[in-house]
Amino acid sequence: MADAALQGRDEHETTTGLPHTKLAMWLFLSSECLLFGALITTYVLYRGASTKGPFPADIFDIGYTSVSSFVLLASSLTMVLSLGAAQKRDFMRMRLWLVTTALLGMTFVGGQVYEFTAFYREGLAITTNLFGTTFFVLTGFHGVHVTVGILMLLSLTGMSFADRLPEDPAFPVEMVGLYWHFVDIVWIIIFTVVYLIPTGPVGK
Amino acid sequence: MSDIHAGSSDAEVHGQSAHAGHPGAREYVRIFFILAAITSIEVAIYYVREDMGGWFLPALFSLMIAKFAIVVLWYMHLKFDDRRFSRFFVMGLAGAATLYLVVLISLRVFLD
Numbered sequence: 001m002a003d004a005a006l007q008g009r010d011e012h013e014t015t016t017g018l019p020h021t022k023l024a025m026w027l028f029l030s031s032e033c034l035l036f037g038a039l040i041t042t043y044v045l046y047r048g049a050s051t052k053g054p055f056p057a058d059i060f061d062i063g064y065t066s067v068s069s070f071v072l073l074a075s076s077l078t079m080v081l082s083l084g085a086a087q088k089r090d091f092m093r094m095r096l097w098l099v100t101t102a103l104l105g106m107t108f109v110g111g112q113v114y115e116f117t118a119f120y121r122e123g124l125a126i127t128t129n130l131f132g133t134t135f136f137v138l139t140g141f142h143g144v145h146v147t148v149g150i151l152m153l154l155s156l157t158g159m160s161f162a163d164r165l166p167e168d169p170a171f172p173v174e175m176v177g178l179y180w181h182f183v184d185i186v187w188i189i190i191f192t193v194v195y196l197i198p199t200g201p202v203g204k
Numbered sequence: 205m206s207d208i209h210a211g212s213s214d215a216e217v218h219g220q221s222a223h224a225g226h227p228g229a230r231e232y233v234r235i236f237f238i239l240a241a242i243t244s245i246e247v248a249i250y251y252v253r254e255d256m257g258g259w260f261l262p263a264l265f266s267l268m269i270a271k272f273a274i275v276v277l278w279y280m281h282l283k284f285d286d287r288r289f290s291r292f293f294v295m296g297l298a299g300a301a302t303l304y305l306v307v308l309i310s311l312r313v314f315l316d
Contacts, residue, residue: 016288017286018286018288018289022289023288023289023292026289026292026293027292027296029293029296030292030293030295030296030297031296032296033293033296033297033299033300033301034296034299034300034303037300037301037303037304038304040304041304041307041308044308044313045307045308045311045313062247062250062251066243066247069243070240070243073236073239073240073243074236076236076239076275076279077232077233077235077236079279080232080279081229081232084226084228084229084232087226174281177279177280178280181275181276181279181280182280184275184279185271185272185275185276188268188271188272188275189268189272191243191246191268192246192264192265192267192268193268196246196247196249196250196264197261197264198250198253
């Protein structure tokens with residue numbers, strides 16, 4: 001305990017039998033449901049309310065976004081594989097899967113940047129219409145969350161190389177993993193609600 | 205119960221119980237293929253939505269909920285972890301869902 005405190009590690013006492021950090025992470029993710037719930041609700045509320053285009057049906061490329069969805073799903077797989085390796089204290093594989101997860105996350109964010117740029121060239125900006133405002137705010141917030149997740153993954157990898165992870169590295173990997181999977185489940189909802197339910201001009 | 209763990213660190217408590225019953229790599233890969241298959245069905249449904257009529261939205265939302273549940277239960281380990289974690293998450297999820305559903309209903313979104 002004293003050694004851990006000297007090394008600045010997170011070693012809080014627990015009176016519940018559950019790790020407080022993990023409890024706090026679940027509470028944080030629970031509060032994130034409210035944040036993304038508000039953004040998704042706002043999108044649904046103004047769905048089909050834009051009086052001028054471009055409309056979702058005009059610009060969405062479902063094939064392209066489907067590939068992005070598969071990339072994010074694959075990153076969830078590599079994240080749990082990283083946790084599995086951390087539980088076995090296989091540091092090489094843990095780092096490999098952490099970096100792979102970060103790269104898949106970067107691919108997703110890169111794809112989102114490309115998509116935003118393409119939409120902008122087709123005339124959809126955040127101030128163009130209600131669809132543009134609600135779409136960019138919702139997917140932009142999600143993209144920021146993915147980016148934060150990538151930074152967490154890279155920090156974890158860097159700490160591993162610097163030998164600054166606890167003796168059992170599974171705990172911090174699991175905490176970052178919970179955040180990463182949450183970002184994935186938010187995308188599962190966005191992909192269905194925003195992309196797969198087509199919307200045209202008002203009333204259509 | 206709490207006395208047993210008083211003075212234990214997060215990492216120690218985690219080490220004692222957290223890994224018990226977690227799936228192995230093979231099961232994680234199997235779950236990924238299930239998720240990928242569901243996503244493929246979602247995309248396929250999108251392209252045949254005209255033929256599906258009133259079944260389009262229920263089918264799409266059922267698949268979305270299935271994917272959500274699979275990730276939360278298996279990849280986030282709620283199926284294997286202490287139930288108190290589930291309660292924490294469901295509390296926020298159900299609270300958000302209820303709040304925003306009431307907002308959408310009160311603004312007559314589903315009637316338009």
